[in-house]
Structures are given as structure tokens and as C-alpha cells.
Amino acid sequence: MQITVSAPSGLEGVVKREIYKLTGLDSTAINGRVEVSGDLKTVALFNLHLRTASRVFIKLGSFKAQTFDELFDGVSLIDFENYIDKKGKIEVYGSSIESKLTSVQACASIIKKAICKRLISKYDTELTESGERYKIEFILRRDYCIISLDTSGESLNKRGYRKELIGDAPLKENVAAALILLSVWNKSRPLADLFCGSGTIPIEGALIAKNIAPGLYRDFDFLRYKKFDLSFWEDMKKNAINSIDNETELKIYAFDIEESQIRLARKHAEKAGVLDAIHFQRADMREFSSRLKDGVIITNPPYGERLLDRKTIVSLYRDYGEVYSKLNNWSAYTLTSVTDFERLFRKKANKKRKIYNGKLECNYFSVLGEKPEKTDKKFTKKD
Numbered sequence: 001m002q003i004t005v006s007a008p009s010g011l012e013g014v015v016k017r018e019i020y021k022l023t024g025l026d027s028t029a030i031n032g033r034v035e036v037s038g039d040l041k042t043v044a045l046f047n048l049h050l051r052t053a054s055r056v057f058i059k060l061g062s063f064k065a066q067t068f069d070e071l072f073d074g075v076s077l078i079d080f081e082n083y084i085d086k087k088g089k090i091e092v093y094g095s096s097i098e099s100k101l102t103s104v105q106a107c108a109s110i111i112k113k114a115i116c117k118r119l120i121s122k123y124d125t126e127l128t129e130s131g132e133r134y135k136i137e138f139i140l141r142r143d144y145c146i147i148s149l150d151t152s153g154e155s156l157n158k159r160g161y162r163k164e165l166i167g168d169a170p171l172k173e174n175v176a177a178a179l180i181l182l183s184v185w186n187k188s189r190p191l192a193d194l195f196c197g198s199g200t201i202p203i204e205g206a207l208i209a210k211n212i213a214p215g216l217y218r219d220f221d222f223l224r225y226k227k228f229d230l231s232f233w234e235d236m237k238k239n240a241i242n243s244i245d246n247e248t249e250l251k252i253y254a255f256d257i258e259e260s261q262i263r264l265a266r267k268h269a270e271k272a273g274v275l276d277a278i279h280f281q282r283a284d285m286r287e288f289s290s291r292l293k294d295g296v297i298i299t300n301p302p303y304g305e306r307l308l309d310r311k312t313i314v315s316l317y318r319d320y321g322e323v324y325s326k327l328n329n330w331s332a333y334t335l336t337s338v339t340d341f342e343r344l345f346r347k348k349a350n351k352k353r354k355i356y357n358g359k360l361e362c363n364y365f366s367v368l369g370e371k372p373e374k375t376d377k378k379f380t381k382k383d
């Protein structure tokens with residue numbers, strides 16, 4: 001089957017790399033999506049393990065549609081009866097970009113009608129829609145329609161650890177995970193978030209370091225699909241649990257000037273099962289110093305748009321640069337929409353990557369320290 005994985009804008013490449021690392025499969029990235037061939041196990045594996053993806057879809061069909069009739073006919077040809085059982089509750093959502101059919105609501109209604117008509121004729125009964133949810137996504141782009149089954153249900157960034165609690169301007173969990181995967185950090189190095197807010201970056205860091213699958217404690221729509229044989233699922237989850245690393249001692253530090261944010265971040269870390277892995281402290285970033293070498297700062301400071309005015313931002317970013325300059329060979333990764341970051345921080349970034357935080361265009365500035373010296377024993381041929 002054709003599997004499509006959606007990703008936050010700018011992060012398709014990270015998802016692609018994650019897919020390759022997880023399965024060895026090569027994938028193609030197009031228009032904010034990554035496409036790969038696989039089976040139901042691949043769908044389950046992606047939902048359970050991908051840290052930077054937004055949703056996992058099974059692609060059901062694609063066709064040209066410039067009129068409602070063409071849309072109806074194209075959808076009618078898809079074998080929905082192989083996925084949706086007769087009690088299935090069908091929800092259609094989607095988008096239309098540069099297409100003749102512009103009304104998303106009207107398209108969704110036509111698509112639903114076509115699906116129901118097909119299922120009624122295949123099952124030879126009226127549909128009650130009293131059973132499990134089946135989310136059908138459509139994308140109309142330049143009069144070409146793609147119909148997919150959304151196997152994730154809720155977006156994959158919702159790991160479950162900050163369900164009812166949100167901070168001032170929290171990063172999405174999958175974006176935070178991407179910031180970490182794009183950095184040079186590994187679990188043997190110190191990690192610090194000097195503006196941790198609700199704790200998303202350090203928590204995602206701890207989940208990565210402990211090898212805790214991001215989907216381990218949440219639910220997915222595909223688990224309730226009646227037509228799927230999911231006998232492998234419990235073993236897949238057991239394997240994930242057995243792969244958790246509780247041995248490695250981590251050096252993860254999280255600071256915020258607001259006591260309320262630290263309290264919230266601790267709560268989230270506890271829910272995520274990583275409270276013991278993170279040192280949380282209420283502190284002004286200006287007080288940060290460390291005896292440790294080769295650490296990595298990954299952080300998302302206030303931008304000004306939402307939280308502080310420009311004057312405060314200028315002095316905050318200058319002081320942040322000062323703090324960084326006194327550290328012993330650390331690297332600093334900063335996600336911000338402040339465009340003159342390098343000037344204020346007084347360091348040229350080794351790399352600048354465009355990443356969206358929600359709808360806000362940001363840059364991810366990487367300022368790299370020297371590569372740490374290898375401390376492990378060198379093996380000779382005799383060893």
C-alpha cells in the first residue's frame with residue numbers, strides 16, 4: 001500500500017531520515033508530505049515511532065476533478081469497503097489549493113455522499129454510522145484530488161503528556177523533536193534549554209535519549225479499524241517498551257524565569273515519564289553557567305511578537321550571547337523569528353534553516369562549537 005506521512009512545513013527531510021533509520025525504506029518528499037510503500041505494520045510502526053511526523057495516511061486514490069461530477073465519480077471508484085466497516089462513522093476533511101472546486105465544505109459533502117453510496121451498494125444495507133471513526137482526507141491541488149485514510153486520528157504531535165495543560169507559547173512536540181534531531185546533541189552530551197516554557201524541548205530530548213517511542217501512551221484511529229488484522233500490535237508495543245534505556249545517566253537542564261512555567265514543565269515531564277531525567281530550575285537565563293564541556297543549548301526564546309517588546313528582546317538576546325560566549329565549547333541552537341539574531345547574539349550561525357512555529361516563519365540558527373574530542377579507548381587490531 002502507498003503510505004503518506006505529513007510533516008510540519010520545512011521538516012519533510014527530517015521525517016524522511018527518521019523513516020529510513022526506522023525501516024531502511026527510501027521515501028519521496030513532496031509538498032509537505034513523505035511517500036513510501038509499505039503495509040499495515042509499516043503504518044503501525046510509523047504511528048508508534050515517528051517523532052517529527054504530523055499524521056500517517058493510507059493513500060486510497062487520486063484523480064483529476066474539475067467539477068463536482070468528476071469528484072463524485074473519482075471517489076466512487078475507490079474500494080472503501082476494504083477499509084471501512086458497515087457501521088463506520090465517516091468524517092471527511094481536506095483542503096483546496098489553486099483548483100476550480102474551491103469550496104472545501106461542498107467538496108467534503110460530495111465526497112461523503114460518494115463514499116456512502118458505494119458502501120450502501122457493497123454492503124447492501126443502509127449505513128448507521130454508529131461505529132468507529134474513519135477520517136478521510138482529501139487534498140485538491142491544481143484540480144488533482146488525492147483521497148487518503150487518516151490512520152492517526154489525532155495529530156501525532158499530541159503525545160498525551162500535555163493534554164489539558166498548555167504554556168504561554170508552546171512549541172509543537174514534533175517540531176521540538178525535530179530541533180533536537182537536527183542538532184549535534186546526543187545523550188552523552190549535556191543539553192540545556194534556557195527558555196524552557198512548558199518543557200517541550202527538554203522533554204522531547206529525554207524521550208529521544210531514553211528511546212521512549214513517542215506514540216507509546218496514546219491512541220490511534222487505526223487500532224479500531226474492524227477490517228485490519230492487528231495481532232502484531234501488542235508485540236510491537238512490547239518491543240518498544242523493552243527498548244527503553246533507563247540506564248544512561250542524562251545531563252538535561254531546563255530553565256525558565258517564570259515559576260509557573262517550571263511547575264507546568266515538571267507536570268508535563270512527569271506525565272511523559274521523564275521527570276527523573278531533567279533538572280528543572282526557575283532561573284533567569286543570565287544566571288546560567290556550566291562547568292561542563294561540549295554541551296548543547298537547544299532553545300526557543302521569546303520573539304517579541306507575542307511575549308515581549310523589541311527593546312526587551314534586544315537586551316535579552318545580547319545577554320543570551322554573553323552567556324553563551326562564557327561556556328566551554330558549547331553549541332547553541334536557537335529557534336526564533338527575530339531576523340537579526342546573529343547581530344544581537346554576536347556570533348555568525350554555521351547554519352540557518354527556515355522552520356515554521358505554527359504559522360510564524362522562524363529561523364533555526366545553529367552556532368557550533370568544536371567537535372568534542374573522542375574519549376573512548378582506541379582499539380588496535382589485536383583487540
Ligand SMILES: C[S@@+](CC[C@H](N)C(=O)[O-])C[C@H]1O[C@@H](n2cnc3c(N)ncnc32)[C@H](O)[C@@H]1O
Nearest residue numbers: 170171195196197198200256257284285300302
Ligand atoms: C517562547 S517561550 C518557550 C516555549 C517553550 N519552548 C515551550 O514549548 O513551551 C519563551 C519562554 O522564555 C521565558 N523567559 C523570558 N525571559 C527569560 C529569561 N530572562 N530567562 C529565562 N526564561 C525567560 C518565558 O517565561 C517563556 O516561558
